[in-house]
Every structure is written in C-alpha cells, then in structure tokens.
Amino acid sequence: MLLNFRVANHRSIREEQELQLHPAYDADRPPGTDWAAVPVVGLFGANAAGKSNLVGALEYMARMVLNSHRDAEPGDGITRSVFRLDAAAADEPSWYVVDLLLDEVRYTYGFSVDDERVVDEWLYSYPLGKKRRIFERPDGDVHPGDSQARRELELVENITEPNVLFLTMAARSKQEDFRPVYDWFATGLRFGGGRARPPLGAPAVQVPDVAELLALLRSADLGIEEYGTERQVMDEDALRRLYGGRVPQRELARLEERGPREFVRPWFGHRGRSGVVRMELHEESAGTRALLEQAPRFLSVLQRGGTFIVDEIDSSLHPLLTTRLIRLFQDPETNPRAAQLIFTSHDASLLGRVDGEDILKRDQVWFVEKERHGETRLIALSEFKPRTGENHERRYLGGSYGGVPFIDESFTKALAARGDEHGETA
Structure with a gap:
C-alpha cells in the first residue's frame, strides 16, 4: 500500500511535490475499514498542468528500481528529465521517495540522481513503529544497517555501478530485507493508460x-x-x-x-x-x-491487492462506468486486500455525487495546476477545509480550488478576428 510519494526536479515538477494518501477524515473512511491509506485518489487539472508528469515520475522511479542494472552501461550516466524552465535545475539532482505499508510494516525508500550517477539512496523500515536503517548510500558510499550482513552487502556494493541503484542489486542478490520494497515495484505497482486499445x-x-x-x-x-x-x-x-x-x-x-x-x-x-x-x-x-480492455486489469488488482495507476481514465470510459469501478475500490467487500486506484482525469463530474453519495471522498481529491513560471503544484482538496456535503464539482468549475484552465479575452478576440477575416475573404 502506497502511503506517500514525493518528487522534485522531474519534467514540470521543480520543487518538492507530495502526494499524501493518509486518510484526513475519519468520517469519510469506507465503513468497516481501518486502512492506513485511502483506496482511491483522483488527480484533476487543466491540460499541460502536470498530471501525467506526476504519474510519469512514479513510473520513472519504478523503472529505475527494476531495470537500472540493465539500462545503464558503465560510465554512461543516467537518463532523466529535469525541469527545463530553470537553467539551474540541470545541475541539481532529481529525487524520488515512497512510503509504503507492506505486511503491516512501514518502509521509506528513496534516491536522488544527477546526469552521471546515483547521488543518494536510502531504505528504512519501521517494525513496531521504530525506525530501522537497512542501508544508506550518501554520495555513493553504502552504509549497511546494524542488522545487515555487512560482508554480503560489501560484495553487492562491489558489483553496483555508480549509475545503478543499490536496492536493485541487493534484492536480486537475494538479500531478504530488500525484497519487500523491490517486489512492490515489481508486482504491487501497476500502470494502465486510458487510451490503450x-x-x-x-x-x-x-x-x-x-x-x-x-x-x-x-x-x-x-x-x-x-x-x-x-x-x-x-x-x-x-x-x-x-x-x-x-x-x-x-x-x-x-x-x-x-x-x-x-x-x-x-x-x-x-x-x-x-x-x-x-x-x-x-x-x-x-x-x-x-x-472490456480495462475491466480485467481493475478486477485483477482488486483480487490480488496493490496500487493501480491509470493516466487519463476518462479518455476511454464513460463517467458512469468510471464511477462503478471507483466504487469497487471503496467497498471492502469488493476490495478485501485494500487495493488502491490512483488516476488522472479532466472529468469534473467525478467530483460530484451519485445516489446522494460523493463519488470521491474529501481526502481522495487532488488538484494539479501550473504556476506562473511553468512549475507544477499539487494541492489537496482537504487544504480548503471542505464541509461534508459540499458541492465539489461546482466549486471546482467555479475556480475555487484552482486547477482549471484560464483563457483570457485576447484568445476569444483573436478567434473572432480570424473568423471575420475568413468571412470577408469569402
């Protein structure tokens, strides 16, 4: 289960942005559950606001964990996509962090990379709520935790290139403390696209x-x-x-x-x-x-558990069908393994109500917007202190939450002038 995701200096994301999945309102929890994270998150915003870049950042992190040992040749550096609208960003690391709950144990894993190497990497677990260091890799040097077999990890470190993640090599070398996080990226995290055919x-x-x-x-x-x-x-x-x-x-x-x-x-x-x-x-x-293409993927993650990420869920499914799929994740009877659905959408109707109930709860909605210098900003609906029963769809479309496109009068006037020119020509 994903509890938290943080990212900085990735495409349109310049400063740290955090997607927080901890429940914010006990009254909004699905009845009969004590889940540590919300089962559904919807990301809403205008075109080019950065919704897909947030999803892409998590996908990039997963690809690094699973394939850094295959994709990186010695001395070839690391492929990444930094924030392009600030020249200083190219010289700064990009970093990615997840907090996970796996078999009732919380883990924090993260890394930062520049164009040449892994700058920093770390993995902690919290059995019984107490922090335990599994390893740290500041400036490329691996420091195992006290409970780790140091000699074995030294052997792993010797075969880990500077542009390869240590987690990848340790998990593939059958170091048991590394497997839960690696396995979550391998089988517990899945991606789907609304446009897939x-x-x-x-x-x-x-x-x-x-x-x-x-x-x-x-x-x-x-x-x-x-x-x-x-x-x-x-x-x-x-x-x-x-x-x-x-x-x-x-x-x-x-x-x-x-x-x-x-x-x-x-x-x-x-x-x-x-x-x-x-x-x-x-x-x-x-x-x-x-x-028919999407449904088996949804049903599979509901049966097995895990986190399913769908970009542009509304590009292929009718809102009523999307609502039906969302409700499967909200109900512990159809979601016995606490699976999660995270999706991006332009469809404001998903912020509304069906049969008198909110489709998405107050702590399940996030807005994505671009600031003046092209930087993506992530805002939780809960930051606006919404009241129970508030019409989130109407307030969103009215601009109360941000994340909606702004088209000034010059755009309208330019279209009108262009139409007049064609009319005169005709």
Missing part, C-alpha cells in the same frame, strides 16, 4: 474471474448477458470475416509468411428478440471495447 485479432486479456467481469458488464447496462472465450484459427476466411470481406495486404502477406495463427478470442452474448446473440470483440462499440 488492443489490436484487432489480439489475444484476449487474461480475466481473473469471469463471474465478476460478467457482473460488471451487466451492471454497465451494455446489453451483455453472457461472456466466454473460444480458440480460433486466424486463416484467410477468418481474416475476411474480421475485416468485413476486404483483408489488408499486410495481413495477407503475414499469413503467407507465417501461416495461420491460433488465438483465444472473447465472445459476448447480447440480448436479442429471439434470445442471446453471440458477437465478437470487433463488433462491439468503442466504449464497450475500452471497458
């Missing part, structure tokens, strides 16, 4: 529980009553049916070169006048295909 003819997404997926499809009122999969050989006849009779030349060339391929393809049973009619994925609407 499966190619036609691609294998179906692995569905963790067909019954749960079918219940979700039914609740979305898409007219889908049944769901299943079947193996299908993609030969020329199948391609002709798939593409409506005219098969692209590239597909025919691939078929001639490689031969027929076998896929596991989903089918969907729709209500019809004479009963249930089976339809294939390509026959569904774009919105339905988007839900």
